Amino acid sequence: DVKVTQSSRYLVKRTGEKVFLECVQDMDHENMFWYRQDPGLGLRLIYFSYDVKMKEKGDIPEGYSVSREKKERFSLILESASTNQTSMYLCASKTLGEANEKLFFGSGTQLSVL
Amino acid sequence: GESVGLHLPTLSVQEGDNSIINCAYSNSASDYFIWYKQESGKGPQFIIDIRSNMDKRQGQRVTVLLNKTVKHLSLQIAATQPGDSAVYFCAEKTTNFGNEKLTFGTGTRLTIIP
Numbered sequence: 001d002v003k004v005t006q007s008s009r010y011l012v013k014r015t016g017e018k019v020f021l022e023c024v025q026d027m028d029h030e031n032m033f034w035y036r037q038d039p040g041l042g043l044r045l046i047y048f049s050y051d052v053k054m055k056e057k058g059d060i061p062e063g064y065s066v067s068r069e070k071k072e073r074f075s076l077i078l079e080s081a082s083t084n085q086t087s088m089y090l091c092a093s094k095t096l097g098e099a100n101e102k103l104f105f106g107s108g109t110q111l112s113v114l
Numbered sequence: 115g116e117s118v119g120l121h122l123p124t125l126s127v128q129e130g131d132n133s134i135i136n137c138a139y140s141n142s143a144s145d146y147f148i149w150y151k152q153e154s155g156k157g158p159q160f161i162i163d164i165r166s167n168m169d170k171r172q173g174q175r176v177t178v179l180l181n182k183t184v185k186h187l188s189l190q191i192a193a194t195q196p197g198d199s200a201v202y203f204c205a206e207k208t209t210n211f212g213n214e215k216l217t218f219g220t221g222t223r224l225t226i227i228p
Contacts, residue, residue: 004157033215040122042203043158043218056213090157101146101207103216105157 003027006091006106013113019078021109023091030096032074033103034058034066037088049074081113122201124223127194135222137187137204146207148216149178149189153200161189161202191224199226 007022025032031050035043035058045058047066055066063085067075074093078085088110092103127133139147145166150158164171164178164187171178177190187204201223205216 035218040220042220043205045215045217048213048215050213058215092157101216102148102160102163103158105150105159107155107157 004091004093004104004106006089006109008109009107011109011111013078013081013111015082015113017078017081017113019081019111019113021076021078021089021091021111023074023076023106024072025074025091025093025104026072027093027095027104028071029093029104030071031094032068033092033094034064034074034076035090035092036060037090037108043090046076081111083113085111086113087111122221122223124225126225126227128227129196130193133191133194133198133224135189135191135202135224137189137219137222139185139187139204139206139219140217141206141208142182142185144206144208147178147180147187148205148207149176149187150203150205150218151198151200152203152221158203194224194226196226196228199224 004025013019033048034046037043044060046064049055049068065077088108090108091106094103148163149161151161152158162173162176162178175192179188201221203218203221205218208217
């Protein structure tokens with residue numbers, strides 16, 4: 001079965017801390033994505049990556065960065081966490097090709113910034 | 115004081131009845147659409163997808179209808195069961211500077227009444 005694993009289910013951090021959210025997929029997918037999910041706003045794309053060491057900004061990249069050193073791992077970094085970054089963070093992956101559009105999601109990390 | 119946030123559209127359906135969840139999309143050039151189901155505490159799961167060269171596609175107890183004239187998508191769930199209670203998201207594939215991504219709607223909460 002396809003598996004996207006996010007390292008933490010819940011995280012509580014303080015304002016100003018540097019936060020790392022880790023995501024690993026075991027499907028050899030080329031593409032990986034980070035979304036945040038807020039009530040009434042749906043899923044908004046933060047960053048995505050089409051290949052190792054490659055990254056592209058999504059719709060709301062401000063305050064975030066990413067790292068993709070290995071194909072299976074895509075990390076989201078909050079350089080200096082702020083309270084407005086309290087949210088559910090979802091990682092997803094997909095393979096290449098028009099016949100394979102669907103994203104496979106992890107279970108999410110609920111981040112609270114105090 | 116009490117905070118006011120955005121609320122998800124909600125739909126309550128009697129167990130065994132059929133349900134229809136609607137979605138309006140924004141980009142007339144979108145050529146691929148997808149529905150996800152998100153249960154409480156889990157990441158979104160793929161339900162069904164459809165390409166713009168089709169009007170209808172059926173899966174197991176689910177049907178997606180696409181009306182390109184009015185940019186409308188619907189998900190029909192037949193003979194609903196308690197396990198169908200979840201938030202349902204539609205998404206369209208959009209292209210931004212040559213990069214393709216899925217853009218999600220805000221979701222609809224479906225509650226199945228036993």
